[in-house]
Amino acid sequence: MAGTRLDAIDRKILAELQADGRMTNVELAKRVGISAPPCLRRVRTLEDSGFIKGYHAQVDSRELGFEVQVFAMVGLVSQAEADLTAFENLCRSWPLVRECHMLNGEVDFILKCVAPDLSTFQSFLTGQLTSAENVASVKTSLVIRGAKDEPGVPFDILEERLSRTA
Amino acid sequence: MAGTRLDAIDRKILAELQADGRMTNVELAKRVGISAPPCLRRVRTLEDSGFIKGYHAQVDSRELGFEVQVFAMVGLVSQAEADLTAFENLCRSWPLVRECHMLNGEVDFILKCVAPDLSTFQSFLTGQLTSAENVASVKTSLVIRGAKDEPGVPFDILEERLSRTA
DNA sequence: CGTGAAAAGATTGCCGC
């Protein structure tokens, strides 16, 4: 499961589905150069083995009324493993927190948050995040504007790297 | 286009497709409580009007060989508009940079980067990012582990908020 | 992996509200 090797076709499938996750299987099969049935079998295998974790429509958050996007840097009082996972679980329970990553360096976690407006975010910040158990410090930065937002990974780099090794 | 109002069915469609972007249209229609043809028409309209910006398979970056994920905080020398957009365009040209957001506060931009390994990232950091025109400072933080990574927006919050207003 | 056939889904046109 972990170290499973993917061949060139599998990687092409992943790249295509990352770029357009709603492509039909026949179209996908055509692009990767095999017929539809084996192509679908590969996709199922990639899903089952966890290489594909899901499919998501990318929505326009601002158009939908989420005007505010914020990065929050969080420092904890205790970095004991139990306290780290406790904070992670807290983040998972907060809908406004879309991403939570543990970092090295001065700060312990970075959170990406969205909110309909500033006051909603402020009340979350003061009422939930800053006042949560074990949270020592929170520094927030508002996103003024987004310049790039590409989900996933650059498959070009992967292929380039593989062709150098091969 | 901009201020177009969505009804409850449209919002349900968006929520469902955000959760599972590869759902069939009949399944989607069943879930939102209308028949397939009007459901498909709504989806097309949502795509054309930009509420849906695309569909993407979510891949496991680590399994795919992108072991390194880094947040980079970038400060620029000049924050004149032309210099800001120049830096944004630079970020768009770098495959390792997946996200670039302009921030308020001390730092000008936050970048989310991925790389196959540390040395690849380091050479990007020193060779491209730090040495780019107009870049004054770069502070990087390695992601030790990911705790939450939900694309999109919390539709629950949206509905809750709309029901309070209604 | 491919072929072929059967089932399911997508899509269009038309009707009524």
Next chain:
DNA sequence: GCGGCAATCTTTTCACG
């Protein structure tokens, strides 16, 4: 404007080589 029905075409899916 909206959704539903029915016909048609495409895609998915399975059995088999």
